[in-house]
Amino acid sequence: MVQDFHVVCEGGVEFFVPSVEGDVDSSMDVFYNPVMESNRDISIAFIEAVSGVGDRYLDCHGATGVRGLRMADRVGELDVMVNDWSRDAAGLIERNRDYNSLDVEVCSVDANVLMSKRRFDIIDIDPFGSPVPFLDSAVRSLTPGGVLCMTATDTAPLSGAHKKPGIRRYSAIPLNTPYHKELGARILVGKTALISAQYDIAINSIFTYYKDHYFRSYLSTDKGAKKANKTMEKIGFLHHCFNCGSREMVLGLDSPGELSEKCSCGHPMSFCGPLYLGELMDSKVLSQVLENLNKDVYGTKKNSMKLVETCISEAGFPPTYYDIHNLCKMESIRAPKTQEVLVGLRERGFIATKTHFNLLGIKTDADVSNIKEVLNELA
Structure with a gap:
């Protein structure tokens, strides 16, 4: 175990972290990643917003314990458990817990074993890489109406840059389109929905987003075969044309044959899915x-x-957004300002907004031909 430590303050909680040089990596038994502070800030604010779902909270991959300790400090009604398979990490979590005089249970076991033995109202999965190895245990461990929070840092397999690992890990064909970040997020939610449905558990995305190098998703759950069937109706497939940028979607696991093999421009369509095509954000x-x-x-x-x-x-x-610069490259025209494109689409009666997935992206109910018309008029 690293012997040198220094004190860091995050969210009003002071805690010891290992003093290391360079970036964190999976070979470290104990690490603190300051880049993920926003992830933790939002998670505290989110759990405060849904705290009525229950009080038993599990942080599966504690590391220094910062997320769970901050949760216990800020959301006082929670019964917090912080786990990490590493005994060195668990020892540091206990040290940080005692340093802050917080009432937190610390555990050091395999997260799947722990979730197979205990029930929780809120489970947070934040491994180094994919959350998939923990999803089955997590959905079975959650109480009815519980909330699953998860982070995925394996963005390349989810987004189609590493296709074979994506297929193997997520049982879906990813696609490296100009809007691959949203496809990756929807494949992640879709995989969770498929695992949950095996146990007649429905999931609903309250908040799923992409930031920096990771996907983050907050899912509500509900028990019942009919409710799980409703979730399955939101799983579907997508075809994308790399020639003109057009895309089409179809809902239902039994409906991929309804997709067109060729685009209206005559170019073959590329396949993606299954993925979640329901709402990702609960605005309330x-x-x-x-x-x-x-x-x-x-x-x-x-x-x-x-x-x-x-x-x-x-x-x-x-679902899906349009990359303005990508479409302008297709049209061999200069790229206008995003706000100009949004105004142009709205003036034609379409809804349009920016997307967090891509600073150069827009979401709209216009199809690709309508967007190109606006871009050409603005060029």
């Missing part, structure tokens, strides 16, 4: 998250609030 809950972020002192307050605000604006829009 996110409005409360935004309020919670605003009323407290968070280290990433400004950036985190901006992210949540953009996600609220995306609620209710059709």
Whole structure:
């Protein structure tokens, strides 16, 4: 175990972290990643917003314990358990717990074993890489109506850059399109929905987003075969044309044959899925998250609030976004300002907004031909 430590303050909680040089990696038994502070800030504000779902909270991959300790300090009604398979990590978590005089249970076992033995109302999965190895145990461990929070840092397999690992890990064909970040998020939620449905558990995405190098998803759960069937109706497939940028979607695991093999431009369509095509954002809950972020002192307050605000604006829009620069490259024209494109689409009666997935992206109910018309007029 690393012997040198220094004290860090995050969210009003002081804690010891290992003193290491360079970036964190999976070979470290104990590490603290300051880049993920926004992830933790938002998670505190989110759990405050949904705290009525129950009080038994599990942080599966504690590391230094910062997330769970901050949760116990800020959301006082929670019964917090922080786990880490590493005994060195568990020892540091206990040290940080005692340093802050917090009532937190610390455990050091395999997370799947722990979730197979205990029931929780809120489970947070934040491994180094994919959350898939823990999803089966997590959905079975959650009480009815519980909330699953998870982080996935294996963005390349989810987004189609590493196709074979994506297929193997997520039982879906990813696709490296100009809007691959949203496809990756929807494949992650879709995989969770498929695992949950095996146990007649329905999931609903309250907040799923992409930031920096990771996907983050907050899912509510409900018990019942009919409810699980409703979730399955939101699983579907997508075809994308790399020639013109057109895409089409179809709902239902039994309906991929309904997709066109060729685009209207004559180019073959590329396949993606299965993936979740339901709503990713619950604007009502996110409005409360935004309020919670605003009323407290968070280290990433400004950036985190901006992210949540953009996600609220995306609620209710059709799946997938359009990359303005990608479409302009197809048309061999200069790229106009994003706001100009949004105004142009709205003037034609379409709904349009920015997306957090891509600073150069827009969400709209216009099809690709309508967007290109606006781009050419603005060029």
